[in-house]
Amino acid sequence: MTVVNLMEAALLGVVEGLTEFLPVSSTGHLLLLGHFLGFEAKGKTFEVLIQLGAILAILVVYSRRLTDVAVRVPYDPAARRFVLGVLIAFLPAAVIGATMHGFIKSVLFETPAVVCVALILGGLVLLWVDMRHPQADEPPVGSGGAVLRPDGARPVLYDDAMRFPLPVCLVIGLCQCFALVPGVSRSGSTIVAGLLLGASKRAAAEFSFFLAIPTMSGAFAYDLYKTRHELNFNDATLIVVGFVFAFVTALIVVRYVLDFISRHGFAAFAWWRMIVGAAGLAGLMVYG
Numbered sequence: 001m002t003v004v005n006l007m008e009a010a011l012l013g014v015v016e017g018l019t020e021f022l023p024v025s026s027t028g029h030l031l032l033l034g035h036f037l038g039f040e041a042k043g044k045t046f047e048v049l050i051q052l053g054a055i056l057a058i059l060v061v062y063s064r065r066l067t068d069v070a071v072r073v074p075y076d077p078a079a080r081r082f083v084l085g086v087l088i089a090f091l092p093a094a095v096i097g098a099t100m101h102g103f104i105k106s107v108l109f110e111t112p113a114v115v116c117v118a119l120i121l122g123g124l125v126l127l128w129v130d131m132r133h134p135q136a137d138e139p140p141v142g143s144g145g146a147v148l149r150p151d152g153a154r155p156v157l158y159d160d161a162m163r164f165p166l167p168v169c170l171v172i173g174l175c176q177c178f179a180l181v182p183g184v185s186r187s188g189s190t191i192v193a194g195l196l197l198g199a200s201k202r203a204a205a206e207f208s209f210f211l212a213i214p215t216m217s218g219a220f221a222y223d224l225y226k227t228r229h230e231l232n233f234n235d236a237t238l239i240v241v242g243f244v245f246a247f248v249t250a251l252i253v254v255r256y257v258l259d260f261i262s263r264h265g266f267a268a269f270a271w272w273r274m275i276v277g278a279a280g281l282a283g284l285m286v287y288g
Contacts, residue, residue, distance in 0.1 A: 001234040001237060001238065005039075005234075005238060006237075006238070006241055008034075008037050008039045009039075009046070009238040009239075009241040009242045009245075010241055010242070010245045011033070011037075011245075012030055012033060012034060012039065012046070012047075012050070012242050012245075013050055013053065013241060013242035013243065013244065013245025013246040013249070014245050014246070014249045015029050015030060015033060016029075016030060016047075016050050016051060016053070016054055016242065016245075016246040016249070016250070017053065017054055017057070017245065017246040017247065017248065017249025017250035017251075017252075017253060018249055018250075018253055020051060020054035020055075020187070020212070020216075020246070020250055020253075021054065021058075021187055021205075021208070021209060021212070021250065021253060021254055021257055022187065022253075022257065022269055023122075023126055023185050023187045023188030023191050023192075023266055023269050023270075023273075024119075024185060024188070024269050024272055024273050024276070025115075025118070025119060025122065025179075025182065025183050025184060025185035025186075025188065025273070026051065026054070026185075027047055027048075027051075027109075027182045027183070027186075028115045028118065028119050028182050028183035028184075028185070028276075029276070030047040031047060031109060031112060031115050031182055031183075032112055032115055032116070032276070032280045034046075034047065035112050036283060036287070045223055045224075045227045045230075045231065045235070045239075046235070046238060046239055046242060047109070048219055048220065048223040049220055049223060049224060049239050049242075049243070050239060050242035050243045050246045051216045051219070051220065051246065052216060052217065052220040052243065053242070053243040053244065053245070053246030053247035053250065054212075054216070054246045054247065054249075054250035055212060055213055055216045055217060055220075056247050057247055057250035057251040057253075057254050058209050058210075058212060058213055058250075058254060059213065060251060061251065061254045061255060062209070062210075065162075069082060069083065069162070078162075078163070081163075081166070082162045082163070084166065085164055085165075085166050085168075085169035086169070086210055086211055086213075086214060087214065088166055088169045088170050088173060089169040089170065089172050089173030089176065089190075089207075089211050090173060090211060090214040090215055090218070091173060092170075092173045092174050092176065092177050093173065093176045093177050093179070093180065093215060094214075094215070094218050096177050096180060097180055097218075097219065097222075098222060100180065101222070101223075101226065104180055104182075108180075108181055108182055109182055112280065112284055113281065113284060114181065114182065114183065115182050115183035115277075115280065116183065116276075116277040116278075116280035116281045116284065117183070117277065117281075118181055118182065118183025118184045118277075119183045119273045119274070119276055119277030119280070120273065120274050120277035120278060120281075122183065122184050122185055122188055122189075122273055123269075123270045123271065123272075123273030123274035123277065124270070124274070125192060126188055126192060126266050126269060126270040126273065127266075127267060127270035127271070127274075129192050129195050129196065129266070130265045130266040130267050130270060131267075155198070156198060156199070156200045157197075157198030157199070158194075158197075158198055158199040158200070158203055159199075159200045159202075159203050160203060161199075161203045161204075161206035161207040161209075161210060162210075164194075164199070164203075164207060168194075168197050168198075168199075169207075171193055171197060172190050172193045172194055172197070172207065172211070173211070174193075175189045175190060175192065175193035176189055176190050176193075176211065176215065177189075183277070185273075186208075186212065186215065186216075187205070187208045187209075187212070188269075188273075190204070190207070190208040190211055191204045191205055191208050191266070194207055194208070201261050201262060201265060201266070202258055202261060202262045205257070205258055205261050206258060209254070
């Protein structure tokens with residue numbers, strides 16, 4: 001392990017923190033950047049384990065709301081429904097991810113062209129959905145949370161991420177399974193599902209944040225268990241460096257991303273995905 005390796009780990013941690021909660025695929029960015037930097041981690045474990053740093057940022061930013069939910073679970077049906085909804089949304093990806101873990105890590109994670117194509121296609125889908133769902137005004141008091149979108153299209157049915165119906169949570173969870181392909185984006189797939197089901201952009205993004213907690217914590221624990229005998233001191237040091245930088249960066253990003261999405265939507269992220277995917281393909285053709 002050299003100083004250069006530590007700097008690369010720090011850079012990858014910053015990229016993880018910047019992209020984990022944006023619909024641009026943090027894993028895709030890490031794999032492409034690691035490929036062109038020549039950064040190699042055993043079994044691509046580094047890219048999975050440092051994501052927990054970003055998840056801890058969510059726990060910090062939403063600590064008050066999550067603590068409130070935990071306190072109310074014994075006696076409040078709404079709190080229990082929220083927890084159950086997140087668990088229902090988490091299960092499909094957990095089952096499929098555990099079943100296909102070997103294929104995902106040994107094939108998909110090792111094929112940068114797959115990441116580039118997924119980034120481009122996902123960007124096109126995100127741009128299409130963003131154009132179909134311009135941001136609506138806040139629902140007026142007493143409206144029941146439903147308000148027509150500015151273009152007169154389908155109304156916003158769900159403006160509170162903690163009150164999604166259980167069937168909506170299940171569909172969002174099923175769509176999260178697409179993100180097992182690196183480059184698709186976990187947050188992108190869940191946000192798109194939420195929008196198509198009638199959620200506001202802010203609520204769709206916020207539910208994606210909450211769903212990230214069990215999803216990425218589970219991925220961290222499972223990957224650490226599978227690779228526990230392969231990691232050495234150098235690997236652990238690089239992971240800790242990436243973890244810390246991911247946490248600090250994500251802590252800053254999470255505080256501002258919802259306001260940006262509420263005002264500007266997802267078009268900027270869609271274009272960014274397509275640019276990165278196209279640049280990645282060009283780099284692969286030139287450099288391999």
